[in-house]
Amino acid sequence: MLKRRIQQIVLYVILVTIAFVSIAPFYVMLVNATRSSQEINRGPTVIPGDSLEENWTNLLYGKRDPDTGLRSGGINIPRGFVNSLIVALSATVLAAYFSAVTAYGFAMYRFPGRGLLFAAVLAVIMLPPTIMLVGLFKLMIGIGLYNTRLALILPAIASPYVVFFLRQYAKSVVNRSLLEAARMDGAGEFQIFNRIAFPLMMPGVATMSIFTFLAQWNNYLVPLTLLNSQEKYTLPLLIQQLNTTTYQRDFGAMYLGIALSVVPIIIAFAFLSRYLVSGISFGAVKE
Amino acid sequence: MAADPYGRYGYYFILPFFLAFGVFWLYPIISTFVTSLTNEDFTQFGRDFIGLQNYAQEITSAGFWRSFMNTWIIWLPNIILQLGTALFLAVMLTNVQLRPKGVGVFRAIFFFPNLVTVASIAILAYAVLDWQSGVLNQIVFGTEPGARESYVFWLNSPIATRVVVALIQTWMWFGYTMILFMAGIQAIPQSLFEASIVDGASSFRMFRSITLPLLKPVMVYVVITSLIGGMNIFDLPWILTRGTGGPNQSLSTVVVYLYNRAFRFYQLGSGAAVSYLLLVFTGFFAALYLRFIGFGKEDA
Numbered sequence: 241m242l243k244r245r246i247q248q249i250v251l252y253v254i255l256v257t258i259a260f261v262s263i264a265p266f267y268v269m270l271v272n273a274t275r276s277s278q279e280i281n282r283g284p285t286v287i288p289g290d291s292l293e294e295n296w297t298n299l300l301y302g303k304r305d306p307d308t309g310l311r312s313g314g315i316n317i318p319r320g321f322v323n324s325l326i327v328a329l330s331a332t333v334l335a336a337y338f339s340a341v342t343a344y345g346f347a348m349y350r351f352p353g354r355g356l357l358f359a360a361v362l363a364v365i366m367l368p369p370t371i372m373l374v375g376l377f378k379l380m381i382g383i384g385l386y387n388t389r390l391a392l393i394l395p396a397i398a399s400p401y402v403v404f405f406l407r408q409y410a411k412s413v414v415n416r417s418l419l420e421a422a423r424m425d426g427a428g429e430f431q432i433f434n435r436i437a438f439p440l441m442m443p444g445v446a447t448m449s450i451f452t453f454l455a456q457w458n459n460y461l462v463p464l465t466l467l468n469s470q471e472k473y474t475l476p477l478l479i480q481q482l483n484t485t486t487y488q489r490d491f492g493a494m495y496l497g498i499a500l501s502v503v504p505i506i507i508a509f510a511f512l513s514r515y516l517v518s519g520i521s522f523g524a525v526k527e
Numbered sequence: 528m529a530a531d532p533y534g535r536y537g538y539y540f541i542l543p544f545f546l547a548f549g550v551f552w553l554y555p556i557i558s559t560f561v562t563s564l565t566n567e568d569f570t571q572f573g574r575d576f577i578g579l580q581n582y583a584q585e586i587t588s589a590g591f592w593r594s595f596m597n598t599w600i601i602w603l604p605n606i607i608l609q610l611g612t613a614l615f616l617a618v619m620l621t622n623v624q625l626r627p628k629g630v631g632v633f634r635a636i637f638f639f640p641n642l643v644t645v646a647s648i649a650i651l652a653y654a655v656l657d658w659q660s661g662v663l664n665q666i667v668f669g670t671e672p673g674a675r676e677s678y679v680f681w682l683n684s685p686i687a688t689r690v691v692v693a694l695i696q697t698w699m700w701f702g703y704t705m706i707l708f709m710a711g712i713q714a715i716p717q718s719l720f721e722a723s724i725v726d727g728a729s730s731f732r733m734f735r736s737i738t739l740p741l742l743k744p745v746m747v748y749v750v751i752t753s754l755i756g757g758m759n760i761f762d763l764p765w766i767l768t769r770g771t772g773g774p775n776q777s778l779s780t781v782v783v784y785l786y787n788r789a790f791r792f793y794q795l796g797s798g799a800a801v802s803y804l805l806l807v808f809t810g811f812f813a814a815l816y817l818r819f820i821g822f823g824k825e826d827a
Contacts, residue, residue: 259636268662283670284662338543345540350531368759370782371806374562374789374799375555397547429536458644460762476646480766483653491660501647513635521710
C-alpha cells in the first residue's frame with residue numbers, strides 16, 4: 241500500500257513537471273508581452289508589467305525614431321488576422337460541404353470504377369505535400385491566381401483526408417432504408433443528401449472542420465510560396481517577420497506579436513479540446 | 528451484387544471533388560515531375576528537356592546530402608525521445624493500479640503545443656533562446672552582471688541549433704503521440720490483463736507481452752506519419768534562421784534546400800527534382816521500417 245502511494249507521488253511529480261514544460265513558454269510569452277524591452281533584459285518574472293500599450297504601438301506602427309519622432313516598420317497584425325480568417329473560414333466551408341458530398345457518393349452508390357477512384361484519393365494522403373509545390377506555383381501563375389487568396393482557398397474543394405474520414409462516417413450514420421423511404425416519397429437524390437444525409441453527417445463534418453480550420457490557420461509553406469504582397473499575408477507570414485531587423489531588439493513588441501497569434505488558439509482550445517482529442521485517434525486506432 | 532439502379536448518381540456526387548482533385552492535386556504532382564526533367568529557370572524564357580540531369584546533379588551535390596543528413600539528425604533524436612516519452616506517459620495514465628486523477632487535464636495540456644502555429648513557436652523560440660535577452664540564458668546562468676559572460680549563443684552553434692529544433696519537435700508532438708497510444712491501449716481487451724494478473728505476471732511483463740505487441744499498428748502509424756512529416760520539416764528551421772539555413776547550414780533541411788533552389792534561386796527544375804528525390808527516399812525508408820518490424824506478416 242505504501243509502495244503504491246510512493247509510486248503515485250512520483251508519477252504526479254513527473255506529470256506536473258511535464259505539464260509545466262508544456263505550458264511555461266506560453267506563460268513567459270504572455271508576461272513578457274506586457275513588459276518593456278529593458279524589463280525583459282533584466283530577467284524573467286511571473287508578474288506582468290505595464291508596457292502592454294507601448295508594445296502594441298511599437299508592434300503595429302513601428303519603433304519611434306528618437307531624432308525625427310517618426311515611426312516606421314510596423315506590422316499590421318489585425319489585417320493578417322482578417323486575411324487568415326477569410327482564407328481559413330472559406331477553405332473550411334468548401335472542404336466541409338464538398339467532402340461530405342463526395343464521401344456520400346462513395347458510401348451510398350455502387351458504380352463502376354468506385355474502388356479505383358477511392359484508391360486514388362487514399363494514395364495522395366500519404367504523399368508529402370512538397371511533391372506538388374513547384375507544380376502548384378506554376379499552375380497558380382498560369383491560371384492567374386498567384387498572389388490571390390483564392391489560390392489558398394479553392395484547393396480545399398478536394399480534401400482527400402476529410403473524404404476518407406467522412407466516407408466511413410456516412411456509412412455508419414446514414415441509414416439505407418431512410419434513403420429508400422425518401423425516394424418513395426419522390427425526393428431527388430441531391431435533395432435527399434441536402435435535406436437528410438448532410439444533417440445526419442453534421443457531427444462528423446464538424447469534427448473534421450475543426451481540423452481543417454486549424455491546418456489552414458497554421459499553414460505556412462503554401463502561403464509563403466503563393467503570396468507575395470504584404471496586404472494579403474496571412475498571420476504566420478506576418479509573425480515570421482518579427483525576427484527581422486526592425487523588431488530584433490524590441491522583445492516586448494515581439495512577445496506581444498506572438499501572444500496575439502497564440503491567444504485565439506488558447507481560447508479555441510478551451511472550448512474544443514474534447515473534440516480534438518477524440519478526433520486525432522481516428523486514423524490510427526481501428527475499433 | 529446487382530447493379531445499383533441509382534449508381535450513376537454516384538458520379539454526379541463525386542464529380543466536383545475530382546475536378547478540383549485533377550486541377551489542384553494531380554496536375555501539380557505531374558507538372559512537378561515534368562519540370563524536374565527540364566532546366567526550367569523562372570528568370571529565363573524557354574526550357575529544354577534534359578532527362579535525369581537534375582537528379583544526377585543533386586545526387587552528387589554536397590548541399591543536397593548535407594540537407595538530407597541535417598533532416599535525419601533532427602528527426603531521429605526527436606522520434607526516439609517522442610516515442611519514449613509518449614509511451615511512458617500513455618502507460619502511466621492508463622495504469623489501472625495507480626489510477627492517476629486528472630487524466631483529461633494532463634492529456635489536454637500535453638497536447639496543446641501541437642495546435643499552435645509553428646511560425647509563432649519559431650519566433651517564441653527565437654526570443655527565448657536569444658543570446659542577450661533570452662529567457663533561457665537568464666534562467667540557466669542568472670542575470671547578475673558577471674553571469675552574462677557565460678551566456679550561450681544557442682542559435683549560433685551548429686550542434687545546439689539542431690538539438691533545439693529536435694527538442695521543439697518533441698515538445699510539440701509527444702502529447703499527440705501519447706493520445707494515440709492511450710487510445711491504442713484502451714482498445715486492448717481488459718480480459719488479457721486480468722488473465723495475466725491471475726497468472727501472476729509482473730507489470731513489466733504485461734507491458735512487454737501484451738501492451739507493446741498490441742500497440743504495433745499504432746506505432747507503425749506514428750512512425751510513418753512522423754517520418755513523412757519529419758523529412759518535410761520546413762517552417763521551424765526556415766523561420767529560426769530567416770531562410771539562411773543557419774550556422775554552417777546546419778538547419779538547412781531538405782525542404783529548406785528545395786525552397787531555396789526553387790523559389791530563391793528560381794531553379795524550378797532542380798527544385799522539383801529535389802522534391803521527387805525526397806519522395807523516393809521517404810518511401811524507401813518507410814518500406815524499410817515496415818520490413819524491419821515485420822509488418823504485414825501474419826502476427827498476433
